[in-house]
Structures are given as structure tokens and as C-alpha cells.
Amino acid sequence: MPDNRDRTLSRQVTVTQIPSGDKQTLFPGETVFIHQVLGGSYTIQTSTGLFRLDGKDADAIGETVTEQTVHAATLADGAPDPTAIWDQLRKVFDPEIPVNIVDLGLVYSMDVFKDDDGYKVDVAMTLTAPGCGMGPAIAEDAKSKILLVPGVNSADVRITWEPPWNQSMISEEGKMKLGLI
Numbered sequence: 001m002p003d004n005r006d007r008t009l010s011r012q013v014t015v016t017q018i019p020s021g022d023k024q025t026l027f028p029g030e031t032v033f034i035h036q037v038l039g040g041s042y043t044i045q046t047s048t049g050l051f052r053l054d055g056k057d058a059d060a061i062g063e064t065v066t067e068q069t070v071h072a073a074t075l076a077d078g079a080p081d082p083t084a085i086w087d088q089l090r091k092v093f094d095p096e097i098p099v100n101i102v103d104l105g106l107v108y109s110m111d112v113f114k115d116d117d118g119y120k121v122d123v124a125m126t127l128t129a130p131g132c133g134m135g136p137a138i139a140e141d142a143k144s145k146i147l148l149v150p151g152v153n154s155a156d157v158r159i160t161w162e163p164p165w166n167q168s169m170i171s172e173e174g175k176m177k178l179g180l181i
Contacts, residue, residue: 005034007044007061015051018043018095021136024051032061038098039091040066041141052095052137054144070148079119080151085110088145089123094134099177101125101138105169108160118153121146125157126165135159 009030017024026032026046032053035043040055042063055066072084089107090100101107108124123142127135139157146155167180175181 007032007034009060010062011060013053013057013060015044015053015057016137016140018050018052018137019133019135021140026051034061036095036098037063038093038095039100039141039145040068041093043095050095052141068148070150072150074151078151079114080112080121080149082110082112084149085112085121085146085152088149089142091145092138092142094128094132094138096134097128097178099170099174101142103171103174103177104128105171105174106138106165108163119151121149121152121155123155123157124160126160128165130161130164 009026009028009032011028013026015024015026030046032044032046035045042053042058042061044051044053044061053061056068058065070084070088072081074080086102089110090102092101094101097104106125106127108126111122113120123146125142139159142157143155146152170178170180172181
């Protein structure tokens, strides 16, 4: 990434506001500042706030578009591959922490089940602190990445506070990235 993190939008884009998770539209000519690039998405700041820009829209800020396709086969019965779902969850980051939500220990469960509309994925996750306002944005990012997995028809990402998160839930890899070991 170039040293200059100030960019001007070349086209209209839909972004996710941080921390609310609301969708917003940004317009060509608007100046943005790139805070970080993680999991194929960009955390950008404008004069109106902080937003997550999907990698598929990276060209709008002069960056290379990140491929959004998940190359995974469905299982024999057409169900999505659970490994592919976990791989997608590892592409989700809290915009303030450079470790994915799986390695942070924020994902408590991931279940796949069949309903009348096809295969649904249910995820129960938490945040590092009950007062963290990032929940809606992180849950929306997780849901959008799960929906890219072949065989997934719908997804629900639910935030729970039980059990409370603590640092012992961070994976060894996550602890290394954070300098905790």
C-alpha cells in the first residue's frame, strides 16, 4: 500500500458505518483516509465518520480489488463446507484489533442446518467488552463473508455476552500477533 493514505473516491460506494453497522453511501470526489487494511476490507475515515469499505470496492480508492469469490465445494448433500465457513470468519476483524475474530476467541459456535429455504449458518459470538460499539459492524461483516460460501442460503450472526470474553480465549497465533507471548 502506498505511504499516502489520503485518497479521493473515484466513484460512488456503499460502506458500513463504524460502529453502528448501518449502510451509507459515499460519493465521488470525497476525501478518505485509510486507517487499516485487514481481511480484505478497508477501514476508512471521512469528514462524516469511520467506515468499512469492502475489498470489492477497493478500486474506488485506487487500490486493487480483492476477489470476493470463495473457492470451496459443497458437501455431497449440497451443504456448505464448514471449513470454508471458518476460513471466512478468519477474514473478519475488529477494525481496532489486528487479529481475526476466530483467533481472538470471539466466535463461540458456528452451526449449519437445513431449513425450508436451504442451508443456514448460525454463529454465536461475543466482543472483547460489553461496551464495544463495534458489534453491529463486525456481525454484518461476518454475515456478508459467510454468505459468499457455496451452499449457504442465509446466515445469522448473534452477539452474546455469556460466557464473558477474556484474554485466555485468544488462540496462540492471536497471542503472538498481539505480543502477549
